[in-house]
Amino acid sequence: MIIRDLETVKSVDWGNGLSRRFLTESDGVGYSITDTTVRAGTKSRLEYRNHLESCYCIEGSGEVVELDGTVHPITPGRLYSLDQHDAHYLVASPHEDLRLVCVFTPALQGDEVHSLDAHTSSAY
Numbered sequence: 001m002i003i004r005d006l007e008t009v010k011s012v013d014w015g016n017g018l019s020r021r022f023l024t025e026s027d028g029v030g031y032s033i034t035d036t037t038v039r040a041g042t043k044s045r046l047e048y049r050n051h052l053e054s055c056y057c058i059e060g061s062g063e064v065v066e067l068d069g070t071v072h073p074i075t076p077g078r079l080y081s082l083d084q085h086d087a088h089y090l091v092a093s094p095h096e097d098l099r100l101v102c103v104f105t106p107a108l109q110g111d112e113v114h115s116l117d118a119h120t121s122s123a124y
Contacts, residue, residue, distance in 0.1 A: 019037075019102075021034050022034060025107040025108060033102070033103055034104070034108075035102075036055070036099070036100045037097050038062060038099075039092060040094060040098075041093075043092075044089065045087070051105060052081075053081070053102055055079065057076050058100065059098075060076075060098040061073070061074060061092075061093045061096060
């Protein structure tokens with residue numbers, strides 16, 4: 001059994017926010033769970049080429065924007081899942097951080113960070 005508290009898990013500054021890595025590859029469960037904060041006013045172009053990701057919003061607001069311009073507002077109680085390795089923009093509202101609980105499969109190693117650039121997707 002694995003028991004972890006927010007205050008004791010590894011925190012990784014991934015570029016435009018902070019990812020607290022509750023479960024990683026070394027835990028051997030086959031997936032990762034993170035508590036991720038996206039800083040207010042940031043826009044991140046992301047694409048997970050090696051992982052599928054699902055995110056559940058627990059606090060704040062923002063949006064996920066598909067590369068074709070389709071906008072999906074994100075508020076507490078909403079889940080989005082990148083089930084096709086979808087390239088996207090993750091945008092936190094200008095007035096508050098966006099907080100998400102995220103599941104990655106296969107599991108993250110735990111030290112991944114993004115290389116953020118407005119013209120190419122950061123991927124890991």
